[in-house]
Amino acid sequence: MYLLNYFQNFKEDISEIPLPEKFTFPFYYEPHHLAKIAAKELQKYLKTQSDFIHDFGLNKKSENPPIGKMFGVLVVKNNENKIGYLAAFSGKLADNSLPEKFVPPVFNMRTDGSFYLKGEKEIDKLNKRLTSIKQDITYVSLKKSIQKISKEITTDLTLERKKLTLRKFDRKVRKKNSFSTLTDSAISSLNKKLVQESFNDQFYYRELQEYYQKKIKKEEEKIAVYKEEIASLKKQRKEKSNYLQQTLFSKYAFLNKDKKQKNLLDIFNNPSIKPPAGSGECSAPKLLQYAFLTNLTPICLAEFWWGISPNSAIRKHENFYPACQGRCKPILTHMLQGIQMDPNLLLKNLSEKQDLEIVYEDAVLIVVNKPAEFLSVPGKNITDSVYTRIKKKYPSATGPLIVHRLDMSTSGILVLTKTKEANATLQSQFINRTVKKRYVAVLDGHLTQNRGTIKLPLRVDLEDRPRQLVDFKYGKKTETNWELVKKENGKSRVHFYPVTGRTHQLRIHAAHKDGLNTPIFGDDLYGKKENRLHLHAEYIEFLHPSTNKTCLLYTSPSPRDRQKSRMPSSA
Numbered sequence: 001m002y003l004l005n006y007f008q009n010f011k012e013d014i015s016e017i018p019l020p021e022k023f024t025f026p027f028y029y030e031p032h033h034l035a036k037i038a039a040k041e042l043q044k045y046l047k048t049q050s051d052f053i054h055d056f057g058l059n060k061k062s063e064n065p066p067i068g069k070m071f072g073v074l075v076v077k078n079n080e081n082k083i084g085y086l087a088a089f090s091g092k093l094a095d096n097s098l099p100e101k102f103v104p105p106v107f108n109m110r111t112d113g114s115f116y117l118k119g120e121k122e123i124d125k126l127n128k129r130l131t132s133i134k135q136d137i138t139y140v141s142l143k144k145s146i147q148k149i150s151k152e153i154t155t156d157l158t159l160e161r162k163k164l165t166l167r168k169f170d171r172k173v174r175k176k177n178s179f180s181t182l183t184d185s186a187i188s189s190l191n192k193k194l195v196q197e198s199f200n201d202q203f204y205y206r207e208l209q210e211y212y213q214k215k216i217k218k219e220e221e222k223i224a225v226y227k228e229e230i231a232s233l234k235k236q237r238k239e240k241s242n243y244l245q246q247t248l249f250s251k252y253a254f255l256n257k258d259k260k261q262k263n264l265l266d267i268f269n270n271p272s273i274k275p276p277a278g279s280g281e282c283s284a285p286k287l288l289q290y291a292f293l294t295n296l297t298p299i300c301l302a303e304f305w306w307g308i309s310p311n312s313a314i315r316k317h318e319n320f321y322p323a324c325q326g327r328c329k330p331i332l333t334h335m336l337q338g339i340q341m342d343p344n345l346l347l348k349n350l351s352e353k354q355d356l357e358i359v360y361e362d363a364v365l366i367v368v369n370k371p372a373e374f375l376s377v378p379g380k381n382i383t384d385s386v387y388t389r390i391k392k393k394y395p396s397a398t399g400p401l402i403v404h405r406l407d408m409s410t411s412g413i414l415v416l417t418k419t420k421e422a423n424a425t426l427q428s429q430f431i432n433r434t435v436k437k438r439y440v441a442v443l444d445g446h447l448t449q450n451r452g453t454i455k456l457p458l459r460v461d462l463e464d465r466p467r468q469l470v471d472f473k474y475g476k477k478t479e480t481n482w483e484l485v486k487k488e489n490g491k492s493r494v495h496f497y498p499v500t501g502r503t504h505q506l507r508i509h510a511a512h513k514d515g516l517n518t519p520i521f522g523d524d525l526y527g528k529k530e531n532r533l534h535l536h537a538e539y540i541e542f543l544h545p546s547t548n549k550t551c552l553l554y555t556s557p558s559p560r561d562r563q564k565s566r567m568p569s570s571a
Helices: 033-048 115-134 137-181 184-251 283-293 328-335 386-393 420-431 505-511 559-564
Strands: 069-077 083-089 253-255 261-263 297-306 357-361 365-370 411-417 436-443 451-454 458-460 468-470 480-488 491-498 535-543 550-554
Touching (some): 033 297, 253 283, 283 297, 283 328, 386 411, 420 535
Antiparallel strands (some): 069 297, 253 261, 436 535, 458 468
């Protein structure tokens, strides 16, 4: 295979910058200085280039729907021990998989005469035939006729059933009245007559049903020819599509440093799970594939977003992002096999040396001030949590203890219970949304409004957990009220009043372009990583489960707010 040289020299002097000891852990990282320089040089190129035309949405006068892109840089060392970098993008760029300056795709499905293009043409023919049938005048007419008859059947039979019910009731009344007005002989004669009337009604109803069944059957027989062809075409399309997809998966073959090759079918080795759409088209696999093909040594990696954010996910222009979990993790796990990487900081227990402050306690309640980066409940890899510590401290406590949760990165008030009864009472308050909460957050930018309400339905990003997506079709309803407290030093302090309590709700509502479009300072998922996520649950109000009196609790750093905290005197 002939490959062009995509090795790019640094324009900036990097001679004094030490190389990292280990390769970047791609799923959670702070870019190495060399990767940041490479990214900066690529971004400068994107701002000034005239090699291709692609609408990233940075020009507000755009006529076509803009599309932002993820770009990646891989710092590498060649056989001459020279340090440079490679550049790549996810998916296609300017409707082209092979623009200059960027490494080629792992597999180019759109080369002239390829099996993929031939398969697409065959499927396209089937789709055109399906469209032609569905638009056929006779087929459309028959569908309308069947719909009309079906409506008639429903209307007429419903009406007839109502008539039958009324006549049945009338017969009951006549029979009842006969006992006081008629002789035994007349009653016997009346009963026979009533039975015959009932039989006649049922016979007529069955006749009516049969009439309509025959009527609609004639139309269905006429349309059956069309339906059979449609079903046949759909079956052919599905078979061709599945074959095309499986063949495509087999063509996407990825190398590791030892030149061991695995395709997508090998990597996602599960007959019940298909590789997600776009697998292998992300920038990180492209970069590593080219490096291994050309015997370049990977040094460090960084990926950044360029352009407008998508409608569902949150991507900020020029921000760095980790590789995705769903598509990239299985692929990169193979590709990076045998390469020493930075430690996975997601596995580090940051709460190990932190104390858990108890701000209130009585016979049935425990209220703690949860530190940032402290789990509410045990996680997949870290067991240390508020739950495990409280469980250890109060081994005789009954019930589930946990009433609600805070994100690991969020600090603040967390209410726990010692009894099942208290837990059930508080749970119902949360379910009925009678609990009042206030969060304080510092946003990474200045807001232009003073208050408002955000409603963006959310669901988990199945291909990149634990991130959440805005999804108006499948997402769960969310609502957050907010108000600006103050602005200073390029930041905005706000109060959030969540009506609902979904995962990452406040973080999404702050960062999304249809929310405040200003991420919370230190948000490593939806903004930029800092020393911590500046989001704190500072206030909660609820009814005490034993006394039914109002409880107010603050954990704000403000002494004034702490003094406001109150619990019922009898609690």
